[in-house]
Amino acid sequence: MNTVPAVAALDGRPVSDPASLVDVDVPVPQLRPHDLLVEVRAVSVNPVDVKVRAGLGPQAEPKVLGWDAAGVVRAVGGAVEGLSPGDEVWYAGDLTRPGSNTALQAVDARIASRKPASLSFAEAAALPLTTITAWEALFDRLRLTEDSEGTLAVLAGAGGVGSIMIQLARVRTRLRVLGSAGKPESVQWVRDLGAHDVIDHRDLAASVRAVEPGGVDYLFTPNTQGNVETFAEVVKPFGQVVGIDDPHGLDLMPLKAKSIAWHWEFMFTRSMFSTPDLAEQGRLLAATADLVDAGRVRTTLTTTIEDFSAAGLREAHRLVETGRTVGKVVVTR
CATH class of the missing domain: 3.90.180.10 (Medium-chain alcohol dehydrogenases, catalytic domain)
Known part of the structure; x- marks a missing residue:
């Protein structure tokens, strides 16, 4: 053959x-x-x-x-x-x-x-791909551990990466986990995966304030375009954001006043560069x-x-x- x-x-x-x-x-x-x-x-x-x-x-x-x-x-x-x-x-x-x-x-x-x-x-x-992405984002980029506390917002919580990230954050950290969803079936899916609360990406700032008035410590995003100012609003000072998308002309200056750190996660980095x-x-x-x-x-x-x-x-x-x-x-x- x-x-x-x-x-x-x-x-x-x-x-x-x-x-x-x-x-x-x-x-x-x-x-x-x-x-x-x-x-x-x-x-x-x-x-x-x-x-x-x-x-x-x-x-x-x-x-x-x-x-x-x-x-x-x-x-x-x-x-x-x-x-x-x-x-x-x-x-x-x-x-x-x-x-x-x-x-x-x-x-x-x-x-x-x-x-x-x-x-x-x-x-x-x-x-596999979504697990590697979620694991590296949580434990390599954000450096979370089994003792980590605070609040994590997982945007697109019903998506491939979000669906496994919610689970890994629940079983391998002490974080309070928020998952974003819009459709009723997505909301139920995110809750079933273990999210403590569901937030709405269509009005992220208001929905985060409703469950975490002080904001979140960590945020995962697969959709950065046009959202950086909102991230700056909902993430606490000295918080961290990890992104996986490819936004054009990304401007991170809105994050500076709060000293919010930005991380990229790309699960092919290890294999591409051996x-x-x-x-x-x-x-x-x-x-x-x-x-x-x-x-x-x-x-x-x-x-x-x-x-x-x-x-x-x-x-x-x-x-x-x-x-x-x-x-x-x-x-x-």
């Missing part, structure tokens, strides 16, 4: 175009020393998938997207430790390498771990798997598409592009 089926993008066509994602055959990946060869069983679609697909120019070769996966190890590189053929794993991959929308994927073992035994492949595939602590991503996924299997963290899967093809993935991209999904959309083989 020299090739395997995959789903790829050829350019930046809108998802309504049947040629925006197409079924292709790609070469079986060659393993690097630290690589796993994984038979992919399920993937989830994240905003990064949509963003990369929409931003593509014409491609000389098909570009396989996908940065969340759960599957079974079929082979390992010579430097791999702790994982073997037959192991069930989960991971979020590497932006610089071919993605998970394929039958067989090569991924660095140091950014993967055994998947939670209590979850199906679909349930597991919903979590940082010395690359294996931290595998370790945090393993720690999260333990939390899941102990019943302290749950999957954020809400929609499953049982069609691992270009048509199935186009539907998943369409749903994510609406910006109105609750939880995560997963495509299974």
